Amino acid sequence: MMTKTMRMMKISEPLLRRGSIEDIEEITRIENSAFGSHAYDYPSLRYMLEIANSVTVVAVLENKIVGYASVYFRKNSKISHLESIAVDPDFQGRRIGKVLLEEVEKISVEMKCTLIILETFERNIAARKLYKNSGYANELLVPDYYHTPYDGSKNAIRLSKSLQVK
Ligand SMILES: CC(C)(COP(=O)(O)OP(=O)(O)OC[C@H]1O[C@@H](n2cnc3c(N)ncnc32)[C@H](O)[C@@H]1OP(=O)(O)O)[C@@H](O)C(=O)NCCC(=O)NCCS
Numbered sequence: 001m002m003t004k005t006m007r008m009m010k011i012s013e014p015l016l017r018r019g020s021i022e023d024i025e026e027i028t029r030i031e032n033s034a035f036g037s038h039a040y041d042y043p044s045l046r047y048m049l050e051i052a053n054s055v056t057v058v059a060v061l062e063n064k065i066v067g068y069a070s071v072y073f074r075k076n077s078k079i080s081h082l083e084s085i086a087v088d089p090d091f092q093g094r095r096i097g098k099v100l101l102e103e104v105e106k107i108s109v110e111m112k113c114t115l116i117i118l119e120t121f122e123r124n125i126a127a128r129k130l131y132k133n134s135g136y137a138n139e140l141l142v143p144d145y146y147h148t149p150y151d152g153s154k155n156a157i158r159l160s161k162s163l164q165v166k
Contacts, residue, residue, distance in 0.1 A: 012061060012062075014059035014061045014066060014067070014096055014099065015060045015061075016059055016099065016100070017057070017058060017060065018055065018056065018058075019049065019056035019058040019068055020056075021046070021049045023056075023065060024042070024045055024046060024049055027045055027056075027065065028045055030068060030086050030088050031084075033088060033089050034086035034087060034089060035086060037150055037151075038146070040084065048083065048084070052083075053072060053074065054070050054073065054083065055070070055104070056068055056069070056070040056071075057070075057071075057100055057107070059100055061091065066087065066091040066096060067088060067097065067100055068084075068085070068100070069082065069084065069086075069100040069101065069103070069104045070083045070085075071104040071108060071116070073108075073111055077113075078112060079113060079114075079115045079116070079117060080111065080117075081116070081117055082116060082117070085100055085104075087100075097130050098130060098133075101130065101131075101134050104116070105161070109163050109164065109166065113163055114162065114165055115160055115161070115163060116160065116161050116163060117159070117160045118131065118159055119156040119157065119158050120156060120157055121156060121157075122141070122156060128157065131159050135161050136160065136161045137159065137160070138158075138159060138160050139157050139158070139159055140157065140159075141155055141156075142155065
């Protein structure tokens with residue numbers, strides 16, 4: 001239970017920096033703890049960090065990675081794609097997801113993108129709230145978007161947000 005003293009303690013802001021293949025162990029840990037059986041496996045994360053046309057941002061608190069977000073770009077496209085975002089469950093609810101999202105939007109603008117899109121599991125209440133509060137709209141149901149060997153297919157919601165290129 002949160003005490004009055006805890007409430008008065010300043011929660012430090014995470015530092016944001018670009019992630020690299022050097023961070024794969026920490027990102028794998030966060031991915032597994034945040035997504036469980038739906039986590040990206042090691043080769044997929046390696047692809048994300050080493051091969052894909054993407055930028056990964058990590059949030060660091062006291063020298064520990066507590067969250068990450070990865071945004072993909074396509075050649076000759078002004079649309080960026082939020083591929084993944086996850087926060088260590090011990091650090092959720094502290095606005096880390098929100099600042100990671102803002103950072104990938106900023107990077108998308110720097111890359112001259114005018115729209116960012118993403119998909120989320122239709123029953124992912126926390127993620128949908130984060131996206132709604134951050135201005136994502138134009139909900140589109142994508143049937144059977146997620147496939148897992150254990151749970152079968154699940155629907156996704158696709159959302160987008162227009163970006164103001166300066
Ligand atoms: C979704 C996720 C990234 C959010 O990160 P977070 O750091 O916990 O979220 P924040 O503290 O930045 O909250 C941002 C907003 O989302 C809302 N939110 C976050 N968690 C919530 C929850 N469990 N229930 C309801 N709303 C929630 C907050 O109310 C907040 O709204 P506000 O800006 O009006 O205050 C995090 O819960 C997570 O890693 N989940 C598991 C992985 C996942 O589902 N990723 C998304 C895949 S599409």
